[in-house]
Structures are given as structure tokens and as C-alpha cells.
Amino acid sequence: xxxxxxxxxxxxxxxxxxxxxxxxxxxxxxxxxxxxxxxxxxxxxxxxxxxxxxxxxxxxxxxxxxxxxxxxxxxxxxxxxxxxxx
Amino acid sequence: xxxxxxxxxxxxxxxxxxxxxxxxxxxxxxxxxxxxxxxxxxxxxxxxxxxxxxxxxxxxxxxxxxxxxxxxxxxxxxxxxxxxxxxxxxxxxxxxxxxxxxxxxxxxxxxxxxxxxxxxxxxxxxxxxxxxxxxxxxxxxxxxxxxxxxxxxxxxxxxxxxxxxxxxxxxxxxxxxxxxxxxxxxxxxxxxxxxxxxxxxxxxxxxxxxxxxxxxxxxxxxxxxxxxxxxxxxxxxxxxxxxxxxxxxxxxxxxxxxxxxxxxxxxxxxxxxxxxxxxxxxxxxxxxxxxxxxxxxxxxxxxxxxxxxxxxxxxxxxxxxxxxxxxxxxxxxxxxxxxxxxxxxxxxxxxxxxxxxxxxxxxxxxxxxxxxxxxxxxxxxxxx
Numbered sequence: 001x002x003x004x005x006x007x008x009x010x011x012x013x014x015x016x017x018x019x020x021x022x023x024x025x026x027x028x029x030x031x032x033x034x035x036x037x038x039x040x041x042x043x044x045x046x047x048x049x050x051x052x053x054x055x056x057x058x059x060x061x062x063x064x065x066x067x068x069x070x071x072x073x074x075x076x077x078x079x080x081x082x083x084x085x086x
Numbered sequence: 087x088x089x090x091x092x093x094x095x096x097x098x099x100x101x102x103x104x105x106x107x108x109x110x111x112x113x114x115x116x117x118x119x120x121x122x123x124x125x126x127x128x129x130x131x132x133x134x135x136x137x138x139x140x141x142x143x144x145x146x147x148x149x150x151x152x153x154x155x156x157x158x159x160x161x162x163x164x165x166x167x168x169x170x171x172x173x174x175x176x177x178x179x180x181x182x183x184x185x186x187x188x189x190x191x192x193x194x195x196x197x198x199x200x201x202x203x204x205x206x207x208x209x210x211x212x213x214x215x216x217x218x219x220x221x222x223x224x225x226x227x228x229x230x231x232x233x234x235x236x237x238x239x240x241x242x243x244x245x246x247x248x249x250x251x252x253x254x255x256x257x258x259x260x261x262x263x264x265x266x267x268x269x270x271x272x273x274x275x276x277x278x279x280x281x282x283x284x285x286x287x288x289x290x291x292x293x294x295x296x297x298x299x300x301x302x303x304x305x306x307x308x309x310x311x312x313x314x315x316x317x318x319x320x321x322x323x324x325x326x327x328x329x330x331x332x333x334x335x336x337x338x339x340x341x342x343x344x345x346x347x348x349x350x351x352x353x354x355x356x357x358x359x360x361x362x363x364x365x366x367x368x369x370x371x372x373x374x375x376x377x378x379x380x381x382x383x384x385x386x387x388x389x390x391x392x393x394x395x396x397x398x399x400x401x402x403x404x405x406x407x408x409x410x411x412x413x414x415x416x417x418x419x420x421x422x423x424x425x426x427x428x429x430x431x432x433x434x435x436x437x438x439x440x441x442x443x444x445x446x447x448x449x450x451x452x453x454x455x456x457x458x459x460x461x462x463x464x465x466x467x468x469x470x
Contacts, residue, residue: 003300003303003304003307005183005244005281005282005307006181006182006183006184006281006282006292006293007181007292007293007294007296007300007304008282008290008292008293008294009291009294010289011289011290
């Protein structure tokens with residue numbers, strides 16, 4: 001994104017900011033252990049956990065900041081936080 | 087037209103001629119007469135603009151920030167504690183690249199409380215991104231306002247500027263001032279054309295959040311704008327001389343530097359005293375001259391190096407002290423002349439209204455020629 005003088009910007013959508021770059025730990029979802037309870041999607045503060053056609057869940061890594069709430073709350077312990085390689 | 091007027095009224099008259107659209111200020115000694123006069127001009131419809139009364143200097147500059155962002159030519163004036171209260175807004179205004187001009191009637195900072203003159207207030211904001219001009223007399227203080235608006239609003243610059251003149255020494259002194267008429271000023275200073283403007287019909291946000299991936303580049307752009315401000319100040323100063331006959335086409339002004347062995351460097355009204363002292367010393371056969379710094383930001387490093395090519399010793403007079411180091415101009419002149427072989431000595435002088443007389447200037451030259459410096463000059467050792 002080129003700089004504008006005074007950091008001025010036209011109205012836009014926050015979707016343009018891929019906040020996934022802030023992540024230190026990435027949640028790795030194991031669908032084979034998923035009980036399809038949907039708690040991960042409910043607690044995600046970014047709203048970036050998406051239900052698949054199979055009824056299991058995947059994160060959107062473009063926006064997931066790696067807070068780890070989904071892994072903490074998952075009753076089946078089917079989500080693991082793994083350090084990002086940068 | 088030449089008229090005898092108080093410095094503050096001359097500044098107010100100059101500001102009126104710049105056609106400000108929004109003035110927001112809070113009265114504080116020794117700036118009061120400026121904003122008092124401007125409030126009267128607005129009340130009398132001599133100025134076609136708004137005067138916003140505020141409860142503090144923080145609000146005053148915040149109102150000016152908003153006015154400038156909305157596309158108005160904004161003005162404020164303050165000093166000392168008032169400027170200190172504006173600290174945060176000063177940095178924001180420069181970062182937002184919003185033009186405006188603010189007059190500072192330079193005054194010491196507390197504690198202890200002092201209403202008298204030195205340069206500590208503006209020097210403490212040298213890193214804020216505002217260009218800073220220092221006036222020697224009331225004519226220069228008047229003229230620098232026209233130049234400052236022109237430079238601040240130039241789309242290659244877009245930085246706010248401070249016109250600094252010494253509290254009481256200039257602000258409350260009556261001097262003859264050649265005040266231009268409105269048509270002349272209009273011919274020099276065009277109406278403000280904002281680069282960005284807050285407009286509900288065409289919305290933008292200003293000063294958006296910058297992550298570590300972007301912040302540093304924004305700071306670099308401000309630094310580049312400040313370097314450009316130096317060039318634009320020179321151009322605007324030359325153009326001023328074509329319109330009004332008074333030359334401000336340099337960020338520094340040399341006085342009797344030809345053949346000088348020792349050069350004094352100073353800013354503000356003390357330069358007038360120094361010129362008289364230099365004349366007396368020259369009459370006595372001493373090879374002394376003065377280099378006046380008109381701009382402190384951007385710092386005129388190249389001009390200083392060029393002007394002091396042939397001197398042996400430089401004595402910098404600083405009406406400020408960067409506590410824990412030395413006077414601000416002294417530090418920077420030493421850096422500018424590093425490796426040149428010129429001896430640079432710094433003298434902290436005239437703090438909190440302590441008078442600087444011609445004989446003090448002569449004593450500073452005596453000390454410098456003996457190699458004694460980097461000191462507070464004129465301390466009353468009997469009270470220490």
C-alpha cells in the first residue's frame with residue numbers, strides 16, 4: 001500500500017488489513033478429532049473460524065491473530081497452538 | 087507604511103493581513119497583546135474569520151488542527167507553559183502534515199516560575215516537526231509571518247511553522263515597522279489551498295494507524311518535508327524581497343564576517359545587541375563578526391559551514407540549556423563544524439530574562455579567544 005501524505009485514507013473496509021500477520025501462534029485444527037460442537041467459532045473474537053461442508057471448522061489465517069481462545073475452549077482438545085515460523 | 091507600534095500589535099496586524107479563517111488561542115504573558123488585538127479585530131469584522139475562545143492551550147491548538155484539516159487558514163499564539171501544554175498536538179499536527187502558523191513570544195519554562203525571556207520553550211519542541219524561525223526585531227517578526235504561511239501551505243512542504251520572537255524584549259517594545267497593505271500581501275500570499283480536506287461529501291480519514299511496517303516511512307517523509315522546507319523558505323524569502331524590498335533569502339544572516347577570526351552565533355533579539363557590540367569591537371580593531379540563525383528547524387547546517395569557512399573560533403550563545411548536555415545551538419553547530427578545525431565554544435546566556443549587554447558580548451569574545459567556554463555565562467557566584 002503506497003503511503004499518503006499525513007497518513008490520510010479514503011473510507012474502506014477493515015477486511016483489507018490482513019491482521020493474520022500479527023500472529024505468533026497459529027491454531028492447527030484436527031477435523032478427525034472434532035465433535036462439531038462449534039464452540040471454537042462461537043468464542044473466536046475475530047469471527048474468523050468457518051464451518052466446512054462436513055460440519056467441522058477451519059480458521060481463516062488471513063485474519064486469525066493467534067489469540068488461542070479456540071484451542072483453550074475446545075472440549076475435544078482438537079486444536080493445537082503451534083509457533084509461527086517467521 | 088512605516089509606523090511606530092508595539093511588537094505584539096505588529097504581529098497581530100501581520101496576522102490580520104494573512105487573512106486567517108480560524109484563530110484559537112488562550113492568553114498567556116507575554117503573548118497576550120497579540121491575541122487581545124486579534125480578538126478585537128474579529129469582533130470589529132476587520133478579520134473575516136472565527137475566533138474560538140478555549141479553556142486551555144491544548145484545546146487552542148486542537149481547534150487549529152481541526153480547522154486546518156477542514157481547509158481553513160489557522161492561527162494561534164502562545165509561549166512557555168502554554169506551548170508545553172500543546173506538546174502532544176504539536177507532534178500530531180506535523181505528522182498529519184497540516185499547515186498553520188503559530189507565534190511564540192519566547193519565555194522561560196518553569197519551575198521556578200518566570201515570565202521573562204529565553205528560548206527554552208521553543209527549543210524544547212525542536213523535534214516536533216514544526217519549522218522554527220527566530221526574529222531579531224519587530225520588522226522581521228512581522229515579515230516572517232507572511233513567509234511562514236507561504237512555506238507552511240506549500241504542497242511540497244505541508245508542515246506547521248513557529249515564528250519565534252523574544253517575549254517582552256520584542257513583544258512589548260515599540261519600534262518602527264514597515265507594515266504592508268492588504269493588496270501587497272494578497273499579491274504575495276495566495277489563499278490556502280488544502281492538500282487534503284475533511285469534507286463530509288468526500289470523506290477521508292487523517293492520521294490513520296501505522297503499524298511497524300509503515301510508521302518509520304511516515305517519519306522519513308516528514309524529515310524530507312523539513313529538508314524541502316529549508317529550500318522553500320529560501321525561495322519564499324527571495325520572493326518576499328522582490329515584493330517588499332526586505333531580503334530573507336537565507337536561513338542565516340552574516341554580519342561583518344569578512345576577515346573575522348571569531349564569529350558569534352545567536353538567534354533572536356540578542357543579535358541586535360551583538361551587531362552593536364561587533365561594531366564597537368571592529369572599531370577597536372578586533373576581527374569579530376556575527377552569524378545569525380534565522381531558522382533553527384530546519385537546521386541550516388550547509389549555510390553555517392559555508393559562512394564560517396575562514397574563522398578560527400566560534401562562540402555560540404544559547405538562550406536555552408538541554409539539561410544534562412549543553413545549549414542546543416552549541417551542540418548542533420559543533421556537529422556541523424566537526425572536523426573543520428574550528429574551535430566551537432558554547433555559552434548558555436540570558437536565561438529567564440537575564441539581560442545580555444554589549445559588554446557581555448565583548449566578554450564572551452574575550453573568553454572564546456582564550457579558549458574558555460562550554461559554560462553558563464554570567465552566573466552570580468555570590469548567590470550560589
